[in-house]
Amino acid sequence: MIAALNHAVDEIESHLAADPSASVDVAGLATRLGTTEHHLRRMFASLAAMPLSEYVRRRRMSLAAADLTDPNDDLLTVAVRYGYGSAEAFGRAFRAVHGASPGDVRRCGGPLRTQPRIRFHLTVEGSIPMDTRIAQLPALRLVGHAARVPLTHQGVNPHIAEHVAAIPAEETMRLKALSDTEPTGVLAVSDDLDPDRAEGSELTYLHGVATTGTPPDGLDVIEVPVGTWAVFRTEGPHPQALQDAWAATATTWFPSQPWRLRPGPEIVAMLAFDADAGTATCELWLPVEPQ
Template sequence: MIAALNAAVDQIESQLATDPAEPVDVAGLAARQGTTEHHLRRMFASLAGMPVSDYVRRRRMSLAAADLFGTGDDLLTVAVRYGYGSTEAFGRAFRSVHTVTPGEARRQGGPLRTQPRIRFHLTVEGSVPMDTRITQLPALHLVGHAARVPLVHEGPNQHIADHVASIAPEETRRLKGLNDTEPRGVLAVSDDLDPDRREGTELTYLHGVATTTHPHSDGLDVIDVPAGTWAVFRTEGPHPSALQDAWAATATTWFPSQPWRLRPGPEIVATLAFDAGAATATCELWLPVEPA
């Protein structure tokens, strides 16, 4: 995967150098590297710390800044070269990266916030093994109560906490009675995530259970999940930091060294044990995968 990411970056840089106005086809980049757009976007964002779309935008504006100083072209000519139909649209994009307008940058010489070219490297520590298993699940239904919430990368997600708190304990007990397959117990399901995993983007969060029989109970939201392969990561420790660290480590450590890649589908957390006093938990993180 590291080689595929670097090859994708090479193709991005080549396109920006020859035709900076042309939109980057991420799906095409992924196909040429023998992977999927879904997996490439997730791995890029996790390893680079930014979505591939942000990297392209920052690199494009870094090259545009060099053009402002390296050529005598007027602002409209530079704007059109980078795919903008007006100096106003170009100025907004330029300022979003450099915090100054193109005119201010040209007059004052900066400040500029250029984005260096990214290169990916894998450092294998091997000191902390990941407790992982691969399993097959039949077609199933995730049923419960769903809400749209913002994505939070670190720390508690208050929107999720408020949603779960709004569900009566007797309703959670009713849901437990519907669970007839793995993952066991009451689940935290994240679905319809932004492909680039931008913090603050919305996702569908479902507080519910897994069942192989479609329930006829009123008032339940349902996510239908086809049969497939899942990677299951067991975590123990401070909650939610241990779980969030494991989530990040799947991209930085596990996937680059394993013959699996992410496939589209919900991401599921099953809480096996929780100590509220110590703020610790034992969890299973379920990610849908397919052979790489």
């Protein structure tokens, strides 16, 4: 996967050099690299700490900044070259990346926030093994109470916490009685995630359980087809240990395994929780397919 990501960066650079105004066909790029758009975007965002779309935007504006040093091109010419219909629209996009206007850069040379070309490298530590298993699940339903919430990368997501707190304890017990398949118990389900996993992007969060039966009326339902899952067991401070494991799947596990992510919900099953110590034992379920 590391080689595929570097090939992706090379293709993006060639694409921007040939036609900086054209959008990048990420789906076609993923196909040429022998993977899927879903997996490529997730791995890039996890390893680069920014969405693929954001990287392309920053690189495009970095190249535009270099073009502004050519006195033979007026601002409108540069704007059109990079796909903008007016100098004003180009100026807004340019300032959003660099914090300065194109005119400022042309007069003073800066300030600039240039995005360097990314290169990916895999450092194998091997000192912290990941407790992982591969599981096959039948077709099932994830049922419970869902809400649209913004994505938060670190710490407790206050929108999720508010949603769960509003669900009465007796309703959670009713849901728990419906659980009849793995993952067992009450689940935290994230579905319909932004492919780039951008901070603040919306996802569907469901507080519920997995069942193969027909759920009662009044519950939100996510249909899950038969498939393969990678299951990561985590122990430690909650939610930090879980979030660290989530990140490590991209930086450590997937680059060295013959599996890739496939579209589908991402599920957390809490096996044990110590409120006094603030620690938990969890299972993180990610939908996968052979690479």
